[in-house]
Amino acid sequence: MIDTGDDRHVDDIGFGRAMRAIRIGSRLRQVDVARRAGISQCAVSDVERGFAEGFSLRTLRALAAALGAQAMLDLRWRGGEVDRLLDEGHAHIVSSSVALLERLGWETVTEVTYSRFGERGSYDILAIHRPTGAVVAVEVKTRIVSLEETLRRLDQKARLAPLVATERFGAKPRVVGRMLVLPEGGVSRRAIGRHEAVLRRALPVRGLEARSWLADPSAPASLLLLVRPAGKLPASARCRVSAPRLHAGAVPLVGGPAPRDRADSHRRHAPRGDTRRRDPG
Secondary structure (H helix, E strand, C coil), X not given: CCCCCCCHHHHHHHHHHHHHHHHHHCCCCHHHHHHHHCCCHHHHHHHHCCCCCCCCHHHHHHHHHHCCCCCCCXXXXXXXXXXXXXXXXXXXXXXXXXXXXXXCCCEEEEEEEEEEXXXXXXXXXXXXXXXXXXXXXXXXXXXXXXXXXXXXXXXXXXXXXXXXXXXXXXXXCCEEEEEEEEECCHHHHHHHHHCHHHHHHHCCEEHHHHHHHHHCCCCCEEEEEEECCCCCCCHHHCCXXXXXXXXXXXXXXXXXXXXXXXXXXXXXXXXXXXXXXCCCC
């Protein structure tokens, strides 16, 4: 998905060229890919020639999967505004994570860059627990885009944490932990459910067990933690609920709107000229 200022056909052509290059590099025919994806050979040809717009996202993903690739949904809006909003959400999660760690006695630093043995990057949070000599490398994500890349980067940061922590905190850690932090909510829980088999092996310590480890980090551990982001939601994400209007003389109930007087309702909705008394029951 792109904004109205972009040429969608250019993206479709690039997508088709990439698909064709992967297919040829994999020594596959269009009919082979079509059979794997459950679509027609003509559809494969159309996509490769830059006419992907007429196909559903599900079909394009099936076509990519047939080639061992991934078709990702990209959303662009007002240049870099989406990145700014995502960065803001990321900052809120980092803030909540730092607050949690510091309440449990950790000393934290954020955005710590490193360059060791040709490996470069930065820690969202690097924290040390001086009473136990433990250090934890924290990776914060607003969503899981590529689980493989996320785990690879977290592993790299955990391996280099003793060196970086020694420089930053002036103390060589005795225990090293790694932790992936995601925002609390249904989106994160569904993503965890989709990748449960991999995440359970890579980051088995969760929930109360993870918080217990943070309170007493006596042994190495790999944690997955959900936190509620600090700060308020954007105004556009909030909704207002108006209080129900009560007719004169009504007595509101605690926790809900006042019931309408049924007899009064029948009288107000009776046809004109009908003056007979109606039974409310």
